[in-house]
Amino acid sequence: MFINNMLNSLLLLVICGTVCEGKKPNFVVVLTDDQDVVLGGMTPMKNVQRFIGNEGVTFTNSYTTSPICCPSRASFLTGLYVHNHNTYNNSLHGGCYSPSWQNHERRTFANVLQQHGYDTFYAGKYLNEYGTERAGGPERVPPGWSEWHGLVGNSVYYNYTISNNGVPTHSTDLYLTDVIRDVAISYIENQTESRPFLMVLAPPAPHQPFTPAPRHQGVYKNVTAVRHPNFNIAVDDKHWLLTMPPSPLPKSMMPELDRVYRSRWEALLAVDEMVADVIEALDSQSLLEDTYLIYTSDNGYHVGQFSQVYDKRQPYETDIKVPLVIRGPNVEKNVHSDQPVLNIDLAPTILHLAGVDPPKTMDGHPIDLGNKDVGDRAMLVEYYGEGRDGTVDPKCPWSYDSDNLAQCHPLYECKCQDARNNTYGCVRHLAQRVNTKFCYFTDDESFTEIYDLAADPYELRNIKDQMLPAIRHWYQLTLVRLLECKGVTECDITFDQQAF
Known part of the structure; x- marks a missing residue:
């Protein structure tokens, strides 16, 4: 009897060791649209x-590979730099949900997780051209997703179409962020512990038109846009697009910048409520302790910096630095990490935490959630101006007539936000005693911008003529290497590695 009991106990231990050790965590990723961190977006x-x-x-040095929605989201999904997934901008001609992307789409981290036994769920904005007729229509469900609620087209808050597992459903009066919350909670309430799941929630906020839920309108009515030292100043040491008139912006534009700034905050309040409701649902289903929660954005945003109006697409910290906070099993609580991370690191990080070896073809690497040090990393930020494929008015920047300012609404009629030669590659380098950005603009003219962020956090002084030639040469060669790199082995570059 004793021997039988002992054998049964040993058998239970073997079973538990096999099953318990093999239990995989769940993942909930919240990906907002255009949420900055530099201007107080959190x-x-x-x-x-x-x-x-x-x-x-909380990661204090989190960056996007490209300061615009579609290329950034493609990097998030694949773990690839822009030059490797070939989604260069938000247009179909620029690769956004093009046939080229649809080939890469079969290699997203969702596909890998699904192949390893995960249920996968997506709700909200995907890629800007997804679901449009010229990109295949809303009947197409991207591979890798067990349950699909993808927004057709770009971010809006009302009057949208969602592809519900390939069935287009139109709504005019339901606030989109709340719809995403409802389908997410319904999904969680139907989960069991039998299969792990990945959930990606991609609300539209705070993307233009910055529409808050009715319950949040006016919450920040007394808030004005943050006036950092680089707010609405004229510049002469930056690439040509930032020197175009009106510079500085006239005082009559300030109320519009303030409206945009506070509307963005108000639009985010529904997202914040969604996060609380999703966490409550996970807790009610006894799933919270086994779930990693990741909160981030596809890119940042500027509101008035360097006399620009409001947009992204520029290489400055407002546009390329993004929020990133992560909690989950065995993650230390209430800590800050200075290590440099990119959105291409999220796909391999999720795979690694799921017990899956990330493909070596991914350009990013798993984030060490226990590391708080800045370390040493040279990261690539690349952008290809949308004017390259005719999506920007060839007469841009438009002429500015101070006598007819009232006609300058929307403000994009007065200020060019993008152009063909707003095309650049940047090395964002962080180390123990280094906080540097090196950018090279190409096309019709070439231009270099270099900033020492430790001494000049608002990027007021382009030090391209003050940097030592040997150091500048290293950055030039490093940028070339990064723009050609493929896979984590080639793309992981530190200053200690000799590029020459």
Whole structure:
């Protein structure tokens, strides 16, 4: 009897060891649209801070590979730099949900997880051209997703179409962020512990037109756009696009910048509520302790910096630095990490945490969630101006007539936000005693911008003529290497590695 009991106990231990050790975590990723961190974009996110930041790690040096929606989202999904997934901008001609992308789409981290036993769920904005008739229509469900609620086209808050597992459904009066919340909670409430799941929630906020939910309109009515030292100043040491008139912007434009700034905050409040409701649902289903929660954005945003109006697409910290907070099993609570991370690191990180070896073809590498040090990393930021394929008015920048300012609404009629030769590659380099950005603009003219962010956090002084020739040469060669790199082995570059 004793021997039988002992054998049964040993058998249970073997089974538990096999099953328990093999239990895979769940993942919930919240990917916002155009949420900055430099201008206080995380200020409205009280629930994100309370339920994710205070319970996990906040990354202070998190960057996007490209400061625009579609290329950034393609990098997030594949772990690839822009030059490797070939989605260069938000247009179909620029690769956004083009046939070229649809080939890469079969190699997203969702596909890999699904092949390893995960259920996968997506709700919200995907790629800007997804679901449009010229890109295949809303009947096409991207591979890798078990349940699909993808927004057709670009971010809006009302009057949209969602592809519900390939069935287009139109809504005019339901606030999109709340719809994403509802389908997410319904999905969680139907989960069991039998299969792990990946959930990606991609609300439209705070993307233009910056529409808050009715319950949040006016919450920040007394808030004005942050006036850092680089706000609405004329510049003469930056690439030509930033020197175009009106510079500085006239005082009559300031109320519009303030409206945009506070509307963005108000639009984010529904996202913050969604995060709290999703976490409550996970907790109610006893799933929270086994779930990694990741909160981030596809790119940042500027509102008035260097006399630009409001947009992204520029290489400055406002546009390329993004929020990133992560909590989950065995993640230390309420800590900050200075290590440099890119959005191409998220795909291999999720795979690694799921017990899956990330493909070596991915350009990013798994984030060490326990590392707080800045380390040493040279990261690539690349952007290809949309004017390259005719999507920007060839007469841009438009003429500016101070006597007819009232006609300059929307403000994009007064200021060019993009052009063909707004095309650049940057090395964003962070190390123990280094905080540098090296950017090279190409096309009709070539131009270099270099900033020492440690001494000049607002990028007011282009030091291209003050940098030592040997150091500048290293950055030039490093940029060339990064723009040609393929796979984590080639793309992981530090200053200690000799590029020459």
